[in-house]
Amino acid sequence: MRTVPPLGLLLDVDGPIASPETRRVPDGIVTALVSLAGRGIPVVFNTGRSADFVLQHVATPLLAAGLPGDARFHAVCEKGAVHFSFASLTETAARNAGDGGTGQGGAGQGGTGGDPDAGLPRATRGHGVPAWMGVDARMRLPADLESRLVRLVGDYTDTMFYDDTKLAMFSAEMNVGESPERYRAAQRDFEDRVADLLAEDRSAEAFQLDSTIISSDVEHVSSGKDLGAERSWALIAADGELPMRWFTCGDSRTDYAMADWLQARGAPVVHVDVRHEDGVPETPYRVMTSEDLAAHGFGTSEARHEEAGQAFLEWALKTTGAPNATM
Ligand SMILES: [Mg+2]
Numbered sequence: 004m005r006t007v008p009p010l011g012l013l014l015d016v017d018g019p020i021a022s023p024e025t026r027r028v029p030d031g032i033v034t035a036l037v038s039l040a041g042r043g044i045p046v047v048f049n050t051g052r053s054a055d056f057v058l059q060h061v062a063t064p065l066l067a068a069g070l071p072g073d074a075r076f077h078a079v080c081e082k083g084a085v086h087f088s089f090a091s092l093t094e095t096a097a098r099n100a101g102d103g104g105t106g107q108g109g110a111g112q113g114g115t116g117g118d119p120d121a122g123l124p125r126a127t128r129g130h131g132v133p134a135w136m137g138v139d140a141r142m143r144l145p146a147d148l149e150s151r152l153v154r155l156v157g158d159y160t161d162t163m164f165y166d167d168t169k170l171a172m173f174s175a176e177m178n179v180g181e182s183p184e185r186y187r188a189a190q191r192d193f194e195d196r197v198a199d200l201l202a203e204d205r206s207a208e209a210f211q212l213d214s215t216i217i218s219s220d221v222e223h224v225s226s227g228k229d230l231g232a233e234r235s236w237a238l239i240a241a242d243g244e245l246p247m248r249w250f251t252c253g254d255s256r257t258d259y260a261m262a263d264w265l266q267a268r269g270a271p272v273v274h275v276d277v278r279h280e281d282g283v284p285e286t287p288y289r290v291m292t293s294e295d296l297a298a299h300g301f302g303t304s305e306a307r308h309e310e311a312g313q314a315f316l317e318w319a320l321k322t323t324g325a326p327n328a329t330m
Contacts, residue, residue: 011246016050018254019277019312035316040074047235054080055126055168077238083230084142084171091135096122128167142223143171145206162189172222232264254278277311
């Protein structure tokens with residue numbers, strides 16, 4: 004019998020799950036997610052990061068910690084352009100078990116920079132796309148435009164690098180350890196040239212430049228956390244019952260778009276803001292912060308990013324037995 008899960012979670016990755024500083028997913032988060040999976044709670048990681056990043060930094064520690072094979076876990080990456088389901092991963096990892104992977108890495112330790120040890124494949128421009136991963140062809144940068152952008156990065160390699168794990172969008176990211184001031188100066192110059200290139204290329208019409216503090220992205224205009232929410236809904240609807248209530252969680256203003264989309268769809272949703280320094284906007288749905296979580300005994304009111312993310316997941320775990328619980 005298929006049961007209706009009391010909640011479903013759409014989680015931004017950088018911030019609430021992976022530390023923005025170390026990129027590591029803390030053990031407490033891994034443990035809480037594995038427990039949620041065991042209770043049939045659907046979870047979608049909705050991120051601007053690449054699928055390869057999610058495989059290495061999120062999936063690897065989860066599988067090492069024993070994520071069940073029937074977990075309703077999915078990932079929507081590159082702001083909606085790429086997706087995969089964890090069910091395909093547990094099969095792949097099981098097949099590759101014994102190929103030297105220890106599978107006991109201890110929740111992400113050594114996951115910074117090293118190869119994954121859960122038997123998971125890479126997904127990069129060089130390695131190709133695994134059959135179980137979906138890339139929206141419509142959102143893929145035209146090959147010619149992409150190679151022109153890649154060539155352009157060649158003039159700025161002292162401050163940035165081309166991220167070849169992005170399968171649909173283009174990203175030039177700040178070199179690790181680069182000074183933000185030096186990067187910003189180079190980025191301004193680089194982005195002027197990107198804008199010129201986009202303006203003169205007719206195939207670039209459906210693409211836009213997004214400038215962030217650590218990267219310059221060229222992405223399809225439909226990209227966003229709202230598109231990610233739409234894809235998440237489809238992935239969850241395809242593998243079982245839809246949850247009674249939805250929770251979205253993120254550390255940026257753009258993450259509210261997940262809750263906006265669900266609210267517009269008529270689904271009951273609460274947004275959890277793990278870094279509300281910029282204030283909480285007026286929304287037609289409830290917003291939770293570390294203060295609310297602390298009031299219920301989860302984490303501290305000063306908790307931010309992954310600390311607040313962990314408090315939220317532990318709270319969610321506690322309420323799964325009581326679907327009508329209110330905050
Ligand atoms: Mg984030």
